[in-house]
Amino acid sequence: SRPLDSITALIEPAVGALMTAVSWAVRAGDAVLGACGWQSRGVQRWNELSEAAAALKASGSATVVTIGNFDGVHRGHQAVLGQIVAEAHRRQALAVAITFDPHPLAVLYPERAPATLTGLDHKLELLAATGLDAVLVLTFTRELAGWSPEHFVQAALVDALHVRAV
Secondary structure (H helix, E strand, O other): OOHHHHHHHHHHHHHHHHHHHOOOOOOOOOEEEEOOEEEEOOEEEEOOHHHHHHHHHHHOOOEEEEEOOOOOOOHHHHHHHHHHHHHHHHOOOEEEEEEEEOOHHHHHOHHHOOOOOOOHHHHHHHHHOOOOOEEEEEEOOHHHHOOOHHHHHHHHHHHHOOEEEO
16 A cells, blocks of 8 residues: 555544534633744744754653644543643653644645634644643645654654653
8 A cells, every 4th residue: 555545544534533523612822922933831832853852852851742633622632632731740741742734634635625723823822721831733745644654653753752652
């Protein structure tokens, strides 16, 4: 099977569940654009794996990670993110969400891409309100879609984020 097919097979069920579960969105505030990039309530935003790796190397921190699109940051997302934050505190690690921009379906199948509920800046505000320590925003491209699951785990979770739990 082609690498794109394996990524698509992983993404499609999650996207379907996400669109079924999205029934409302919450609003949160206190986001600012500072000299060092977007921050909200102490939440860091990383735009590249290398940026995340450098920040974590400097701090000596490990992470507890969740991965998703998080459009709308609805109650289901909030529950999962709350568990990530609690587990990170228990493990003395940072709570990190990995999200994608643009939505993977907008790249892979533009005609099937769902309308977004929240723009990226608003999504980051909503994620910050959950207590996360950082958000890694990966630009979703066909190149990224071509990564094998093993390569993604090694490059993103192991090498860059020093993950302790997902």
